[in-house]
Amino acid sequence: MKRSIILLGMFLISLIAGACRDGSIFPIDPSSDNRPKDSTSRATSPIPAEFIGKQWNLTAIEIINRGMVILPVQPFSLTFTDGSHLSGLADCNKYGADYTTKANNGITMSNIIATQVACEPDNGAPEYMSGLQTAMSYTISGNALRIYYDSGRKVLIYKLLEAPPPGNIINLTLRKVSGIEFTLSTFESIPGKLVGARTQDPVPDDQRFTIQFSATGANTLKGSANCNTYSGNFSEGANNALAISSISSTEALCGVQSDLQQRYYDAIQGAVSYLATMEDGQMMLRIYYDSGHAVLNFVALQSPPTSANQLKGHFGEKWRLTGYGPSGGDVTNPVTYDGRTLELTFVDDHTITGNAYCSTFTGEYSIHDYLGLSMINLNWPTTTLCQEDEAFMKDALTTMAFYQVSDGTLELYYHGKMDVLYFVKE
Secondary structure (H helix, E strand, O other), X not given: OHHHHHHHHHHHHHHHHHHHHOOOOOOOOOOXXXXXXXXOOOOOOOOXXXXXXXXXXXXXXXXXXXXXXXXXXXXEEEEEXXXXXXXEEEOOEEEEEEXXXXXXXXXXXXXXXXXXXXXXOOOOHHHHHHHHHOOOEEEEEOOXXXXXXXXXXXXXXXXXXXXXXXXXXXXXXXXXXXXXXXXXXXXXXXXXXXXXXXXXXXXXXXXXXXXEEOOOOOOEEEEEEOOEEEEEEEEEOHHHEEEEEEEEEOOOOOOOOOHHHHHHXXXXXXXXXXXXXXXXXXXXXXXEEHXXXXXXXXXXXXXXXXXXXXXXXXXXXXXXXXXXXXXXXXXXXXXXXXXXXXXXXXXXXXXXXXXXXXXXEEEEEEEEOOOEEEEEEEEOOOOOXXXXXXXXXXXXXXXXXXXXXXXXXXXXXXXXXXXXXXXXXX
């Protein structure tokens, strides 16, 4: 192993030296056609929320236009801990940094701090750290992350450590969790400028903190802090931004240490963002504070209503399709009613009927887990004049996995919960 490490170091030095001597290596604009085809710049800049907190492992360092790839012998990793901080491992050392994303997927890293453990010599760490210091842009395609550096001459290539299993995690909005009471399980610190592992402080058994967002549409919240109750206001912004204000609380002496109660109040009033999810049937809520360096981890205190109960109140009602698109995004394909019906009806707890352009269809569905929904049998005409127009709806129903009913709207998730159909009540 040591011999391979030394050979890696010699190879890396020769590549860097060659790059300095060879005039054929020149700065590459990441948005130009000089970029590899699989690394085209994307339109959006922020790191997608689903990759925050996920670990990326370095698989290679590529020197563009030289056809040279360095395969790391030692482990190197990177994790975007929140919207402005990252951390990782460079061989035997841990590091942390601030980062800023810009238009056209630009990225810069600053305030890089690392531990100073003496690792094996010639391990490639200097080149890796140089890559972070001179990072200029990035792309994410599937489970691959590429960070371009050294004026675009080189690229760090990563692979996601664990891609979430399709359909295992669903992102929810505050509107979707309104009325659900959550209880605090842990206070968690996230390394940002400080290098180190995450630490979690569980809530003691004799203390209890809860939060519940209003189910009435008003931007209010309430909860308990041990034997005290509190209320307040909240506001949402882009990218799950969250602000909590005007907290008022009773002041009873609860017989427990008050420092944790004050810590909780300080945390929620310092909220900057949130993440609400459904994970393996469990509803979770995370509220980030302290500029994203810490998080309150909540779980649903009470079991949410079963999907059967939500549908039961809407049996026999017609739902008209208004559009469809990727889950968590905008409606990319609006559907305008032009006399051709695109609608469905849940007849009872296992039967569905509907119309799609030229076809009338029936089917049987099954309810499973929380809001889980799948089609068992779908009876659809094999050939119609409109079969090409109808194909997307037929595909969605046969692969549907999850649904939400709220405020006169119905959302059917399909393709492993990656896409969604939007309906309104007729």
